[in-house]
Amino acid sequence: xxxxxxxxxxxxxxxxDPAHKMxxxxxxxxxxxxxxxxxxFNLQHWRIVRVTDAEQRQAIxxxxxxxxxxxxxxxxxxxxxxxxxxxxEPAQYWNHTGPxxxxxxVQSITGYYQxxxxxxxxxxxxxxxxLSMALMLMAQEMGYYSCPMDGFDFAKVGEIINMPNDxxxxxxxxxxxxxxxxxxxxxxxxxxxxxxKDRF
Amino acid sequence: xxxxxxxxxxxxxxxxDPAHKMxxxxxxxxxxxxxxxxxxFNLQHWRIVRVTDAEQRQAIxxxxxxxxxxxxxxxxxxxxxxxxxxxxEPAQYWNHTGPxxxxxxVQSITGYYQxxxxxxxxxxxxxxxxLSMALMLMAQEMGYYSCPMDGFDFAKVGEIINMPNDxxxxxxxxxxxxxxxxxxxxxxxxxxxxxxKDRF
Numbered sequence: 001x002x003x004x005x006x007x008x009x010x011x012x013x014x015x016x017d018p019a020h021k022m023x024x025x026x027x028x029x030x031x032x033x034x035x036x037x038x039x040x041f042n043l044q045h046w047r048i049v050r051v052t053d054a055e056q057r058q059a060i061x062x063x064x065x066x067x068x069x070x071x072x073x074x075x076x077x078x079x080x081x082x083x084x085x086x087x088x089e090p091a092q093y094w095n096h097t098g099p100x101x102x103x104x105x106v107q108s109i110t111g112y113y114q115x116x117x118x119x120x121x122x123x124x125x126x127x128x129x130x131l132s133m134a135l136m137l138m139a140q141e142m143g144y145y146s147c148p149m150d151g152f153d154f155a156k157v158g159e160i161i162n163m164p165n166d167x168x169x170x171x172x173x174x175x176x177x178x179x180x181x182x183x184x185x186x187x188x189x190x191x192x193x194x195x196x197k198d199r200f
Numbered sequence: 201x202x203x204x205x206x207x208x209x210x211x212x213x214x215x216x217d218p219a220h221k222m223x224x225x226x227x228x229x230x231x232x233x234x235x236x237x238x239x240x241f242n243l244q245h246w247r248i249v250r251v252t253d254a255e256q257r258q259a260i261x262x263x264x265x266x267x268x269x270x271x272x273x274x275x276x277x278x279x280x281x282x283x284x285x286x287x288x289e290p291a292q293y294w295n296h297t298g299p300x301x302x303x304x305x306v307q308s309i310t311g312y313y314q315x316x317x318x319x320x321x322x323x324x325x326x327x328x329x330x331l332s333m334a335l336m337l338m339a340q341e342m343g344y345y346s347c348p349m350d351g352f353d354f355a356k357v358g359e360i361i362n363m364p365n366d367x368x369x370x371x372x373x374x375x376x377x378x379x380x381x382x383x384x385x386x387x388x389x390x391x392x393x394x395x396x397k398d399r400f
């Protein structure tokens with residue numbers, strides 16, 4: 001499916017078929033493309049908790065105001081960011097360059113993130129959100145629909161998945177087969193409402 | 201071009217052909233697909249400054265440590281978020297539903313963002329980053345390459361584009377025709393390094 005077609009077809013789905021499972025081959029195909037997404041300094045801040053256990057699913061559903069996607073979707077992916085990738089052997093992300101470039105990149109990485117917790121968090125939000133769009137469009141190509149969700153108690157879901165203190169959750173992406181057609185799309189801003197020339 | 205092929209081909213490009221211009225028809229095609237991206241509560245937080253003026257381009261390049269993409273790319277798009285969309289007539293984003301749903305959504309929107317500046321910022325980062333990936337993959341389908349950038353003085357670029365106080369910049373997306381092949385990709389984490397089952 002073309003990119004443009006996937007963008008046109010994609011809609012956020014509330015009612016997924018709880019009987020449908022994604023095969024391991026499909027999941028592998030989905031992930032191996034999605035993780036080609038860009039990230040600043042190639043730090044790949046994303047850590048993805050694939051929730052399959054029924055009790056875990058129900059606990060997350062409870063923390064998400066009982067939204068049914070959390071139990072009924074074929075895949076429930078908690079997209080987390082590691083806020084400290086920049087401090088954890090950053091040279092590993094630049095092992096394909098010569099040592100001079102590696103040294104320069106490690107210095108740049110440290111300078112960008114050190115003592116700037118907002119920059120660390122913003123970066124994780126960017127990386128995981130970009131990854132989420134790769135996942136949504138790949139899902140569409142594979143005959144699935146998705147729903148990106150941030151209507152849940154973030155701290156509670158963090159506890160449920162035993163998330164380390166130096167991580168944060170970006171969003172939960174649910175993927176599956178729709179049971180009903182999506183609602184008609186509305187309230188769309190026009191291009192001229194959101195694109196400005198040169199300055200505000 | 202298929203989504204999977206676009207993900208495989210996409211690479212961040214440093215050297216763009218400064219002689220190439222994107223046509224207005226191409227820009228329209230790019231944008232009309234990209235703005236179909238999802239956003240929480242359909243708030244479409246993105247505001248996109250398309251920088252074409254040569255002096256503006258040079259000023260941004262200076263604020264970006266002289267990175268050549270800022271003057272040489274066919275398109276330089278400063279992806280900004282309006283932090284206060286939730287407070288600016290949010291009913292307009294739910295004009296396609298009945299009045300009961302509209303009222304419920306406006307209440308939910310206010311409850312989610314009010315008095316939570318971190319939630320406002322996180323949401324803008326999510327929306328703009330998701331949009332950026334739609335733009336990158338559409339660009340790929342249209343025969344372009346891109347480079348998402350956050351290596352610049354955010355405050356300085358905000359001044360240059362005269363950004364309102366209730367907006368923030370997410371990133372700058374440059375799009376154009378590459379002059380050189382991208383460097384070999386390296387330092388890629390494996391799926392098993394970034395996907396966890398059920399919990400950390």
